[in-house]
Amino acid sequence: MPLRPLFDLHTHTVASGHAYGTLQENLKEAAAKGLLALGTSDHSPGMPGGTDKTFFENYRILPRELYGVRLLRGMEANITDYDGSIDGGAVMGEMDYVIASLHSHCIRAGSVEENTRAVIGAMRNPCVKIIGHPDDGRYPLDLDRVVDAAKELGVALEINNSSLRPSCRRLRGPELVRELARKAAAKGAYAVLGSDAHIWCDVGNFTEGLAVLREVDFPEAQLLNLSEEGLAYLLRKRGQ
Numbered sequence: 001m002p003l004r005p006l007f008d009l010h011t012h013t014v015a016s017g018h019a020y021g022t023l024q025e026n027l028k029e030a031a032a033k034g035l036l037a038l039g040t041s042d043h044s045p046g047m048p049g050g051t052d053k054t055f056f057e058n059y060r061i062l063p064r065e066l067y068g069v070r071l072l073r074g075m076e077a078n079i080t081d082y083d084g085s086i087d088g089g090a091v092m093g094e095m096d097y098v099i100a101s102l103h104s105h106c107i108r109a110g111s112v113e114e115n116t117r118a119v120i121g122a123m124r125n126p127c128v129k130i131i132g133h134p135d136d137g138r139y140p141l142d143l144d145r146v147v148d149a150a151k152e153l154g155v156a157l158e159i160n161n162s163s164l165r166p167s168c169r170r171l172r173g174p175e176l177v178r179e180l181a182r183k184a185a186a187k188g189a190y191a192v193l194g195s196d197a198h199i200w201c202d203v204g205n206f207t208e209g210l211a212v213l214r215e216v217d218f219p220e221a222q223l224l225n226l227s228e229e230g231l232a233y234l235l236r237k238r239g240q
């Protein structure tokens, strides 16, 4: 059976400052690709050139559905220290989900121990449902510990489609995504495919990520994009 992802929760709009699609363009692309739901997840205010908290506060005006696609309110927050602090502020509590990620503009790469502590610390924030691109060789991680913590805390690990493409600035993405997928599969952790689209035509593009998941024979029950239950799991209040 071909794997058919139903949603994309990692997408950016022009509001991020370094992306090239509008929310309307992203939604139309999601509809054209037959997605059930689109999550819009612009960068939190710590990213240079991006938006500020009022942008996220005003998500309340967004329709819950457009063009036949559910519209979900997300944020990609920056991990800012090795304790796992994230910079999304109180408005994170109003999001449907938060992705927490390491970005070079917002945290200096540390040792394996420091980077690992940063990511696991971010997972302890109950707003965080997904760790974005834990596959960047610029931030080496102890992937065994990251996967164990994700399983224990019920946080999904992202299989980031952009990390697998030649245009990506992250280091050793293809190798590290494979390692991440293998370990998540073996340890029973959840994964979620994200396009990390910075232009509308990449919304819902999981081509490279799906190829890796097939290659490692990733268990379908652990890939949240494949079911409405998987989406509901990501949208739940943590700790419930």
Ligand SMILES: [Zn+2]
Binding pocket: 076, 101, 103, 132, 133
């Ligand atoms: Zn990111």
Ligand SMILES: [Zn+2]
Binding pocket: 010, 012, 076, 132, 196
């Ligand atoms: Zn992103």
